[in-house]
Amino acid sequence: MARAITPRRKLMNTGFAWAVGLLIFFPILWTILTSFKTEAQAIASPPIFLNFDWTMENYSIVMERSNYARFLWNSVIIAGGSTILGLIIAVPAAWSMAFVPSKRTKDILLWMLSTKMLPAVGVLYPIYLLFIQLGLLDSRAGLVIVMMLINLPIIVWMLYTYFREIPVEILEAARMDGATLREEVLYILTPMAIPGIASTMLLNFILAWNEAFWTLNLTAVNAAPLTAFIASYSSPEGLFFAKLSAASTMAIAPILILGWFSQKQLVRGLTFGAVK
């Protein structure tokens, strides 16, 4: 951006970009606003934007009625557990592919990505049946395993692209200086790999949190996470806009905050290192 730009031009860009940004964000904003209205205000015609009596009533009703804490806890366990388990399995794999590549590394990576393309619905019944037989249906452990498996290709891919950027020369230099393998891993590789691992963790936590095929089909009561909690509002409760909004806001707030907070790494992570 070496070019000078007139303030007028910049003002126009700003106005236009803000208008578009707010338009895209509007459904979320509207949901958050509605969650603080009374039911009558929520369906008022013409719609009320800001001049209503703010109330927390909907939140307490939703909490009271649906045991929100349990759904939240299930979401945390399923998203967190599958991410950690996935990392434990993926880090060594991505590590070896990045540092000891062979002729087949590329094929293995592509094959892993292709397992991600297997339509879930095509294997719905087998998984359902296996889950019943193993006693995993409607259990958090079962969902942790499934979420880990469906996100494993993405975790391996992301880590691979991050690891590949660590220059091998640094390792060779450390070896020349007499660093042991332990020191090499602990003081050189780990610090360089941590940002990559952190963004991988974050993206996968978000993907697992929002996953809504297996979580809807493999849970009933005990292991149901927030996706199922919201789906239960489908009808007729969904017509109570204020309560629906409160429930929705609670379901998306943790991820919105997490996502915004770590926007920068996310942008990089989302592209799998393929777009720079």
Added chain:
Amino acid sequence: MATKASRSAARLMMAPAVILLLGWMLVPLIMTLWFSFRTYLPLRGGDQGWTGFDNYVRFVTSSAFWPAVLTTLTIVLSVLIITVALGVLLALLLDKPMWGQGIVRILVIAPFFVMPTVSALVWKNMFMDPVNGLFAHLWRFFGAEPVSWLSDAAMPAIIMIVSWQWLPFATLILLTAIQSLDSEQLEAAEMDGAPTLKRFYHIILPHLSRAITIVILIQTIFLLAVFAEIFVTTGGAFGTRTLSYLIFQRVLESQNIGLGSAGGVYAIILANIVAIFLMRIVGKNLDN
């Protein structure tokens, strides 16, 4: 460079991931194939033996099959076109100098973080409800008759919801790609008097082709599997029954496992056709 010892260590480190994914792929796949050749009705007599290709024939000849294929392709293609086209425009806009760029970026990304069941329900009830939805208010304000979106215009409604969810993703990746564009090249073209549209076609668009490919690849994977958006809005009614949803209904709602499994095999084949096509492009990108 790598020694023999480090090679075998590498293989060992890769083993858990490869074995798990192989199991995750093969075991259910073989089971689906097995069921697809059997008459299997858990609620009406259980497993009643081999039936050859009957399920495959019945699935394709059922009146629901071709509409489902068409619905699936319509959703995938429409969303891809909308998100890529708008994504390019949005990325170009967000790349321009402005005040509060960081905040605008956050606003644009936000829908990506909203879980599918929430976005589907919020759109369905608070925007598309024919009585109290915001669109109904808007339509009445302009003196028009409110539309029952999810019954009279179900496909555009679903496409709109799904596009809203995926636009941030496309925009972000394309924005990252645009920001890596050598601005000197653009300035040189501008000084040579190349008009805006020409600069876009000859410099920006070729530079973006790789990013667009990645966007299409990743989105296709997720779009072929769109489920929750249909599950909580129309439940597959009003012409929104995708192939995935049709199979889901056969398997879990009518508990016809054989028929559903045959459908599953078709869905897997369809996804693989897309996958092979896309893998080739990604593989090429990996070499560069």
